[in-house]
Amino acid sequence: MRTYLSFETAVADIDARLDELRAVAEKGDSPALAEEIARLEARADKALADLYANLTPWQKTQVARIQGRPRFGDYVKGLITEFTPLAGDRYFGEDEAIVGGLGRFEGESVCVLGQEKGDDTASRVQHNFGMARPEGYRKAVRLMELADRFGLPVISLIDTAGAFPGVEAEERGQAEAIARSTDACLALGAPNIAVIIGEGGSGGALAIAACNIVLMLEHAIYTVASPEAAASILWRDSSRAQEAATGMKITAQDLIRFGIIDGVIAEPLGGAHRDPQAAVAATGHAISDGLKSLHGLSPDELRNARAEKFLAMGRKI
Incomplete structure (x- = not known):
């Protein structure tokens, strides 16, 4: 239907x-x-x-959230062979909002990370709607360090409204976990590439998206806060989310113009949800091109290029 x-x-x-x-x-x-x-x-x-x-920014927000849009698991199934998920942060427990593991992309061994929102009520609850707790980000750090040890490229697939804002997450060090995950991204001596496949919400997204190359699907969004949260903060009125979305410049078209992302992946006519297989294939081609452009760079060159990329954003602003 x-x-x-x-x-x-x-x-x-x-x-x-x-x-x-x-x-x-x-x-x-x-x-x-x-x-x-x-x-x-x-x-x-x-x-x-x-x-x-x-489409207006608010309409793109709706498209980015729509049921039927391909999720993390769809991309793994379509692009990664021999995928072996790895669980646990070795400190507290397992967080199922962030899924990660090892596999092969076009025959090359890679580490894959991403938020999984789920496809139905049961799986959404299981994955906490893609909103990770601290143990999710600590698991991401563990996997990135593993990838770094063996020189494996890291592919991050971003789809989250943001990190989980619950009391228990704050008690277990949510801000510190996000900061360490962001630092682990920046410190990698292996190439890393991120793709915003749906929502890229706040530090919850940036924690695994501080990469050499950051791409966005055509109708995805990448935000410092959700439009609803921004409207609540600015005007104490979440009903002004549409106005907030317009002012925040959250679309791929805005962000590539500002130099925040490096490329936009075209979606099938009418959005990725109308032809998920084509969207996954297009994303695979873009990831392949991105990894090839980083091939041959030394660990120091990768770190320096990544650092310069993010420092340049501050200079532009």
């Missing part, structure tokens, strides 16, 4: 009419009906293309 966002009413109406005509066409051949279906299909594609070419 297709899912439509509130601003996709016109497309939904055309698709509903198409479904009706296709049901009639299945009962018998009709050249006139086939022509009408072809005309409506072209109209639907054009309406979708026009709509998605001019």
Whole structure:
């Protein structure tokens, strides 16, 4: 069953009419009906293309969050072979919001990290909606240090509204865990590349995204705080989230212009949720190109390039 966002009413109406005509066409051949279906299909594609070419930041936020958009597990399944998940931070326990492990990407051994939001109610609860506790970031540090020891490239797939804000997370050192994870990213002597596949929320995203190359899917968002949280902080009114999203410059198109990210990965017509396999494949090509561009750099060159990349952002601002 297709899912439509509130601003996709016109497309939904055309698709509903198409479904009706296709049901009639299945009962018998009709050249006139086939022509009408072809005309409506072209109209639907054009309406979708026009709509998605001019999405507002708030609309992109909705697309980035929509059910059916490929999640971390979909990318691992589509891009990584022989994936072996590794659990636990060796301090407190296992956090399932951040999933990580070792596998092969295009035949090369890699370490893969990312937030998993889940696909249904049970899996979302299991993975805490992709919001990691301190042990998740400490697990990420452990895996990055393991990758560094063996010279394995690190691929981070980012999809989180932010780190878990609960009392128990603060009691166990959430801020310190995020800081150490960010530091581990910056200190890696192996190449690392991050892709914002949905939401890139605050320090919860940056903790595993301080990489040599940072990419974003076309309709993903990367934020210092969610639009709702920003509206609550600025105006004490979360209903002004749409206004906050516009002012925060959270889209891939804004962020590449500011030099915050390094590339934008085109999504299938109508968003990654309409053709997940194509979105995963396009992301794989972009990761491959990124890793090839880093091939041959020494550990010191990788660290220096990474440091210069983030220092340059402050100079621009």
